[in-house]
Amino acid sequence: MPDAAQHQHVPGLAHHFDTLDQQTEATTLGMWVFLVTEVLFFGGLFMVYTVYRYLYPQEFAAGSHSLDITLGAINTAVLITSSLTMALAVHAAQLGQRKLLMLFLVATMALGLVFLGIKSVEYYSKFVEHHIPGPDFHFEEAQDQLHAQLFFSLYFMMTGLHALHMIIGFGIMLFMLRWAWNGTITKDYFSPIEIAGLYWHFVDIVWIFLFPLLYLLGRHAH
Amino acid sequence: MSAHILPKRVYYTIFAILMFCTYLTVQIAFFDLGPLNTIAALAIACFKATIVILFFMHVKYSTRLTWAVVLGSIFWFAILIALTMSDYLTRAWRTFG
Numbered sequence: 297m298p299d300a301a302q303h304q305h306v307p308g309l310a311h312h313f314d315t316l317d318q319q320t321e322a323t324t325l326g327m328w329v330f331l332v333t334e335v336l337f338f339g340g341l342f343m344v345y346t347v348y349r350y351l352y353p354q355e356f357a358a359g360s361h362s363l364d365i366t367l368g369a370i371n372t373a374v375l376i377t378s379s380l381t382m383a384l385a386v387h388a389a390q391l392g393q394r395k396l397l398m399l400f401l402v403a404t405m406a407l408g409l410v411f412l413g414i415k416s417v418e419y420y421s422k423f424v425e426h427h428i429p430g431p432d433f434h435f436e437e438a439q440d441q442l443h444a445q446l447f448f449s450l451y452f453m454m455t456g457l458h459a460l461h462m463i464i465g466f467g468i469m470l471f472m473l474r475w476a477w478n479g480t481i482t483k484d485y486f487s488p489i490e491i492a493g494l495y496w497h498f499v500d501i502v503w504i505f506l507f508p509l510l511y512l513l514g515r516h517a518h
Numbered sequence: 519m520s521a522h523i524l525p526k527r528v529y530y531t532i533f534a535i536l537m538f539c540t541y542l543t544v545q546i547a548f549f550d551l552g553p554l555n556t557i558a559a560l561a562i563a564c565f566k567a568t569i570v571i572l573f574f575m576h577v578k579y580s581t582r583l584t585w586a587v588v589l590g591s592i593f594w595f596a597i598l599i600a601l602t603m604s605d606y607l608t609r610a611w612r613t614f615g
Contacts, residue, residue, distance in 0.1 A: 321581060328587045335591040343598055347606055365544065372540050380533040383574045390523045490576075497575045501567045508559035512547035 308485030320487045327491035331498045334461075338502050341454050345509060348450065352443040359447030360513030362427065362437065364418060368511040371414050372503065378407035379500045386493045389476070392483030397476045401489075404496065405469045408462055415459055419452075428452065451510055458506060461499045468492050522579035532573045539566050 306316060313319040349356045385400035426434045429445045429452070438444040472492050475481050481489060543562040547555065572578040577588055 324580065325584055325587065328584055332587060332591040332594075335595060339595045339598055342595075343602055346599060346603065350603070350606060365547075369540065369544050373537060376533065376536045376540065379536075379570060379574050380529055383529045384526065387523065387526060387529070494575055497570055501570055504566045504570070505563050508543055508547075508563050512543065512555075512559055 306484075307482065308480070316484055320490070323487045323491055324494070327494045331494060334498060334502075338454075338457070341450070341457065342505070342509075345450050345454070348443075348446050349509075349513075352440070352446065355438045355440060355443040356447050357513050358437040359427075359435070359444055359451070360510060362425070362435070363451070363511050364421070365511050367414050367418055368507055371411050372507045374407050374411045374414070375500045375503050378404045378411070379497050381407065382493045382496045385472075386486070386489050389481055389486035389489040390483065394476060394479075394481070397481065397489065398473060401469055401473045401476060405466055405473070408466050408469070412459060412462055415455065422448070422452075454506055454510070458499065458502050461502070465492075465496050465499055468495060522576065524573070524576070524579075528573060532569050535569060536566055 309316050309319060313322065381400045381403040385397055385404060388394075388396035388400055422428055426432050427448050429449045433441065433445055433448070435441060435444040435448070469492065472481075472489055475488060539562050543559055546558050546562075549555075551558065571588065577584060
């Protein structure tokens, strides 16, 4: 057991923890508790989706059919790959491999940018097709315009909130990159990378559910 | 150090499974299986999320307290869906627009 004098010599160990192990467990648990609040956040939207899809299945299938399944699938693959590079970044951090850690962090961020780029292409095409809810909204493939607007409102709300989380995640990765570069992250003190990874994987999981629910609904219906 | 360092091989395997499941779920969507479409899509998504949580997020090697927090969030979400839908599903007096 390290005594009080040793605390000053352990880099990254905050004074209210006894060991790095204890601190790592506490920070991991803290991030998980935050992710639970994210489950609450997105869970509410998934609940709304469930209710309105149940009430208006035709309009939801038609709205889903108008989304670009290829771009959606590519984005899913992009995010899964970014989760791989993130996991490899944590692995590199655990082994003290500074350059590899930075490489994988940059790769994760680049894939995040690719995802956001494809998303903006999709959003633009929705704008051109008048599928953005509001005064300009017009959706030919459904009888009830209000019910169709519900689908697109949910589409923009859910993917928009998800994209916001991606942008925040990108910012977090910038901090991680800086800490990796200036030597803050070591073989013993790698928990910032670990918990940044938890956040990133969670955002990936949200998309893993968004993709089938939004894009794969009405695929066979027409 | 109590941190369990997973071999990279595990990450690559999980990645391959995730990509295959994505391919699978897209292909299934093109066939009309009625209510099975939704069930299949959700089942595949839940499986993908599970392996991300267990391996990428290291929950399989985490403390029981972490497990309790993770399972608690899933339990909460299940209650939300179950109780809310049990309301809507039992409203026989609704009319369709």
